[in-house]
Amino acid sequence: MxxxxxxxxxxxxxxxxxxxxxxxxSRLKPNTLTWLGLAINIVAAGTIATNHLLIGGFLVLFxxxxxxxxxxxxxxxxxxxxxxxxLDSTADRLSEAVLLLGLLxxxxxxxxxxxxxxxxxxxxxxxxxxxxxxxxxxxxxxxHVGLFARAERVIxxxxxxxxxxxxxxxxxxxxxxxxxxxxxxxxxxxQARN
Numbered sequence: 001m002x003x004x005x006x007x008x009x010x011x012x013x014x015x016x017x018x019x020x021x022x023x024x025x026s027r028l029k030p031n032t033l034t035w036l037g038l039a040i041n042i043v044a045a046g047t048i049a050t051n052h053l054l055i056g057g058f059l060v061l062f063x064x065x066x067x068x069x070x071x072x073x074x075x076x077x078x079x080x081x082x083x084x085x086x087l088d089s090t091a092d093r094l095s096e097a098v099l100l101l102g103l104l105x106x107x108x109x110x111x112x113x114x115x116x117x118x119x120x121x122x123x124x125x126x127x128x129x130x131x132x133x134x135x136x137x138x139x140x141x142x143x144h145v146g147l148f149a150r151a152e153r154v155i156x157x158x159x160x161x162x163x164x165x166x167x168x169x170x171x172x173x174x175x176x177x178x179x180x181x182x183x184x185x186x187x188x189x190x191q192a193r194n
Contacts, residue, residue: 005144008151015065016072023073030074031084034091037066041095045102048161051109057161060099064154067092089134092150096126099157103166118170125177126153132184136191145187146180153177 023033044059070088074080100123107115129146136143153173160169 004147004149008149012068012072012151016068019069020072020076023069024077028073030070030077030079031087033066033070033073034084034088037063037070038091038095040066042098045098048099048102049105051106053161053164053166056102057158060154060158060161063095064151064158067095067150067154089130093127093130096150096153097123100126103170107166115167115170118167118174122170122173122177125174125181128181129153129177129184132181132188136184136188139188139192141188141191143184143188146183148176148180 040063048056
């Protein structure tokens with residue numbers, strides 16, 4: 001059976017491996033990359049809210065690179081800290097919220113009721129996906145399972161923006177985030193029984 005967590009990690013390594021040694025020679029700290037990624041997402045949300053979807057899509061992908069690089073740089077330079085991990089997770093949640101807010105503003109302006117409902121459901125599904133993992137790990141259960149982690153959510157949102165297919169992207173986000181929540185709950189239930 002294919003291990004999605006290993007595939008994600010392998011893809012992330014291929015992307016970050018050539019960049020991290022260069023970054024390590026700069027004065028940039030991993031937490032600085034985290035803050036920069038969040039700032040780019042805030043700008044992306046503004047471009048999305050003002051119906052500049054193509055630019056917003058590219059910015060979402062660009063900020064995703066920072067999300068990959070901050071942890072990779074921390075590990076490479078041996079600067080990993082518990083606060084850095086918390087900051088990264090917090091910035092990830094804020095980034096998703098602000099991007100969905102940008103979409104919400106756009107859809108409110110256009111009166112797209114279905115999209116507004118889907119944005120709410122995507123928001124709930126996204127946060128539940130992360131919450132179930134964090135709560136499971138707080139209980140001592142590693143929970144790297146699930147079809148649709150943050151990387152996949154970022155890619156689908158970016159593709160929806162780049163291709164001007166927001167409705168389809170939102171439908172995919174909603175369905176697959178709730179599938180992932182279900183997968184994680186079942187996994188934790190199975191692990192907790194042992």
